[in-house]
Amino acid sequence: xxxxxxxxxxxxxxxxxxxxxxxxxxxxxxxxxxxxxxxxxxxxxxxxxxxxxxxxxxxxxxxxxxxxxxxxxxxxxxxxxxxxxxxxxxxxxxxxxxxxxxxxxxxxxxxxxxxxxxxxxxxxxxxxxxxxxxxxxxxxxxxxxxxxxxxxxxxxxxxxxxxxx
Amino acid sequence: xxxxxxxxxxxxxxxxxxxxxxxxxxxxxxxxxxxxxxxxxxxxxxxxxxxxxxxxxxxxxxxxxxxxxxxxxxxxxxxxxxxxxxxxxxxxxxxxxxxxxxx
Numbered sequence: 263x264x265x266x267x268x269x270x271x272x273x274x275x276x277x278x279x280x281x282x283x284x285x286x287x288x289x290x291x292x293x294x295x296x297x298x299x300x301x302x303x304x305x306x307x308x309x310x311x312x313x314x315x316x317x318x319x320x321x322x323x324x325x326x327x328x329x330x331x332x333x334x335x336x337x338x339x340x341x342x343x344x345x346x347x348x349x350x351x352x353x354x355x356x357x358x359x360x361x362x363x364x365x366x367x368x369x370x371x372x373x374x375x376x377x378x379x380x381x382x383x384x385x386x387x388x389x390x391x392x393x394x395x396x397x398x399x400x401x402x403x404x405x406x407x408x409x410x411x412x413x414x415x416x417x418x419x420x421x422x423x424x425x426x427x
Numbered sequence: 428x429x430x431x432x433x434x435x436x437x438x439x440x441x442x443x444x445x446x447x448x449x450x451x452x453x454x455x456x457x458x459x460x461x462x463x464x465x466x467x468x469x470x471x472x473x474x475x476x477x478x479x480x481x482x483x484x485x486x487x488x489x490x491x492x493x494x495x496x497x498x499x500x501x502x503x504x505x506x507x508x509x510x511x512x513x514x515x516x517x518x519x520x521x522x523x524x525x526x527x528x529x530x
Contacts, residue, residue: 263429270431274439281443281466285450290459297462304443304469307436311480313489316472316496323496328465328503335458335507339514350455352523357452365445372437379433379481388486395490407497414501422508 270310277303288351290336294329301325315389436477443470455521457510461503468499 280299287293301324308317385391396404443466450463472492479488514520 267429267431270435274435277439278442278446281446284462284466285446285453290456293459293462297465300443300466300469304473307439307473308476310431311436311476313476313480313492316476316489316492319493319496320472323500324465324469327500331503331507332458332462332465335461335510338511339458339520350521351453352455354453357449361445361449361452364448365441368441368444369438372441373434377433377481380483388489391486392489392493395486396493399487400490400494403494407494411497411501414504418504418508421505422511 266310270307273303273306273310276300277307290340291333294333294336297332298325298329301329312383312385313388315392433477433481436473436481440470440473440477443467443473455523457513457520457522458507460522461506461510464506465499465503468495471495 277300280296280303283296284293284300287296301320305317305320308314308320447463447466447470450466451460454460454463472495475488475492475495477488478484479486479492482488510520513525517525519525
């Protein structure tokens with residue numbers, strides 16, 4: 263148990279507990295705020311895995327972008343002043359049983375498999391190497407993702423805009 | 428056992444994936460379903476980065492994780508636009524009551 267392990271367990275607890283609250287709280291706004299802690303916990307786990315650039319991208323894109331979008335979605339689709347913001351649930355018991363069985367199976371498979379793992383050393387900054395990788399090996403995917411983001415931007419704007427009257 | 432290795436990250440990712448599936452299956456509100464999808468994508472990303480770190484694959488796993496983050500952003504924007512349109516049409520975002528295609 264050195265410092266690395268202790269920090270790992272703290273971030274793991276933050277991630278798992280807040281994710282549990284996300285899917286069990288009945289108030290949607292509370293769920294959105296617990297999702298914030300989940301994203302921060304996952305970013306911490308990325309840092310522990312030596313992926314500094316991914317961690318910063320996680321915080322900027324998820325917390326700065328997606329979470330704000332989700333909060334706007336909550337605010338625009340609920341009558342906040344009149345109805346309390348709650349979400350109903352369906353099929354709790356079958357879902358709980360199925361998910362617990364699924365989780366046990368996946369964890370058993372992952373723990374029992376003898377992964378070929380070498381204790382990787384923490385690199386000193388991955389940004390430069392990641393940049394090289396993006397414009398050498400993955401340049402086609404990189405360009406396609408740019409086009410995809412443009413299409414998503416135009417599509418979202420054209421779907422969500424008001425009809426001309 | 429207590430020393431952190433590859434298995435610990437895989438277990439966290441499995442738990443996060445299961446919680447995301449649970450959220451997708453049990454929640455009625457479309458925005459909550461979207462949050463479940465984000466949890467699932469995050470758990471997949473943890474797996475990519477963990478194997479990239481422990482499997483000696485260089486940075487390929489991290490590059491894929493970056494692509495997943497980009498796709499998640501695009502997916503969230505489109506999905507919320509659709510949810511807003513559904514709300515404008517039906518005044519309702521519960522996914523079990525929007526079943527007009529069945530008739």
